[in-house]
Amino acid sequence: DVKVTQSSRYLVKRTGEKVFLECVQDMDHENMFWYRQDPGLGLRLIYFSYDVKMKEKGDIPEGYSVSREKKERFSLILESASTNQTSMYLCASSPPLGGRTYFGAGTRLSVL
Amino acid sequence: QKEVEQDPGPLSVPEGAIVSLNCTYSNSAFQYFMWYRQYSRKGPELLMYTYSSGNKEDGRFTAQVDKSSKYISLFIRDSQPSDSATYLCAMSFMEYGNKLVFGAGTILRVKS
Numbered sequence: 001d002v003k004v005t006q007s008s009r010y011l012v013k014r015t016g017e018k019v020f021l022e023c024v025q026d027m028d029h030e031n032m033f034w035y036r037q038d039p040g041l042g043l044r045l046i047y048f049s050y051d052v053k054m055k056e057k058g059d060i061p062e063g064y065s066v067s068r069e070k071k072e073r074f075s076l077i078l079e080s081a082s083t084n085q086t087s088m089y090l091c092a093s094s095p096p097l098g099g100r101t102y103f104g105a106g107t108r109l110s111v112l
Numbered sequence: 113q114k115e116v117e118q119d120p121g122p123l124s125v126p127e128g129a130i131v132s133l134n135c136t137y138s139n140s141a142f143q144y145f146m147w148y149r150q151y152s153r154k155g156p157e158l159l160m161y162t163y164s165s166g167n168k169e170d171g172r173f174t175a176q177v178d179k180s181s182k183y184i185s186l187f188i189r190d191s192q193p194s195d196s197a198t199y200l201c202a203m204s205f206m207e208y209g210n211k212l213v214f215g216a217g218t219i220l221r222v223k224s
Binding site: 004006028031032042048050051058063089090092094095096097098100101102103105106108 | 128144146148154155156157158161162200202204206207210211212214215216217
């Protein structure tokens with residue numbers, strides 16, 4: 001069974017903290033993604049990576065950075081958390097072509 | 113105009129009904145089409161995956177793609193209360209990186 005695992009289901013952080021969200025996939029996929037999901041706005045792409053150490057900005061990269069040191073692991077970093085980053089964060093992975101994309105269970109982040 | 117349009121609902125049906133969910137899109141270059149099911153506070157789960165035009169059936173679920181009309185559908189037969197969820201359509205181009213473009217999602221409620 002395919003698996004994308006996000007390290008935390010729920011996180012509560014203070015404004016200004018540095019926050020790390022971790023994601024691991026076991027399908028040997030080249031592509032990995034970070035989305036955020038907000039009511040009324042749907043899923044929005046933050047960053048994606050198509051290979052180790054490669055990254056590209058998505059639609060809303062401001063305030064975020066990413067790291068991909070190993071093929072199976074993709075980390076999202078909030079450099080200085082703000083209240084408007086309170087959201088559901090979804091990690092996903094896919095093969096290089098073909099659309100078939102699998103999601104993790106999500107991390108619900110609250111920034112107070 | 114959004115690239116992918118999807119009626120957010122909610123759509124409320126009695127148990128056993130046939131459900132029809134739809135998306136329209138504007139970019140004829142989309143090649144891969146997917147339907148995801150998302151339960152409350154969980155990540156999206158890949159339900160159906162189709163390449164180009166045609167029909168695909170999996171149990172009670174049938175996905176249809178009509179590229180000439182830029183229209184995709186998901187049919188659920190003999191709907192069950194456990195089908196109550198948000199259904200997201202998604203599509204992608206034939207390109208490396210494989211980014212998905214999502215519809216807003218339709219909330220479905222199946223009443224017992």
